[in-house]
Amino acid sequence: MPVIYLETLIDAPVQTCFDYARNVDAHVKSTEQTKEKVIDGVTEGLMQAGDTVTWEATHFGVKQRLTAKITGMNEPDWFIDEMTKGPFKSFVHTHRFEDLNGVTLMIDQFAYKAPLGILGNIVNVLFLKNYMKNLLEKRAMELKKMAEATV
Numbered sequence: 001m002p003v004i005y006l007e008t009l010i011d012a013p014v015q016t017c018f019d020y021a022r023n024v025d026a027h028v029k030s031t032e033q034t035k036e037k038v039i040d041g042v043t044e045g046l047m048q049a050g051d052t053v054t055w056e057a058t059h060f061g062v063k064q065r066l067t068a069k070i071t072g073m074n075e076p077d078w079f080i081d082e083m084t085k086g087p088f089k090s091f092v093h094t095h096r097f098e099d100l101n102g103v104t105l106m107i108d109q110f111a112y113k114a115p116l117g118i119l120g121n122i123v124n125v126l127f128l129k130n131y132m133k134n135l136l137e138k139r140a141m142e143l144k145k146m147a148e149a150t151v
Contacts, residue, residue, distance in 0.1 A: 002112060002113075004112075004129065004133045006108040008106045008108075010103065011103055013099075014076045016151070017097050017147050019076075020143050021143055022046055023047075024038055027055075030146070031139060034059060036056070037055070038055060040067070041067070049072060049073040053067070053068060060131075067086060068083050069082055078097065079095050080093065081095075093108065093111075094110075096109070106140065110132065112132070
């Protein structure tokens with residue numbers, strides 16, 4: 001199972017970073033490049049444990065839908081969202097937040113399985129992993145900008 005691991009330092013309190021990372025409105029803003037929008041579930045504000053949301057976005061020129069559920073949360077230290085329906089065979093995205101003397105270390109761990117068996121594995125090696133890493137990095141940088149602007 002491929003895993004993407006990112007660390008982002010944010011000059012903002014842990015609670016602020018935690019809240020931006022689970023804020024539906026901030027998610028939409030941080031993924032503007034894919035024209036992401038909410039079509040079902042929690043449509044605004046902060047997501048809580050047990051909440052689901054269905055996103056619609058354009059990836060590789062194709063409009064796609066993905067439903068994710070917050071399957072665990074320990075505020076403000078971590079939360080986990082998992083795909084329940086969508087283009088991947090599966091994914092688990094763990095979001096962690098650590099206080100480093102007033103600066104937050106935001107850690108994203110995105111573990112996923114590509115669909116389509118061996119063909120999916122080939123697509124993953126050729127471009128999917130890099131595409132997902134780039135998407136997660138852009139989102140982290142946008143969340144960083146938002147959180148730091150509030151301090």
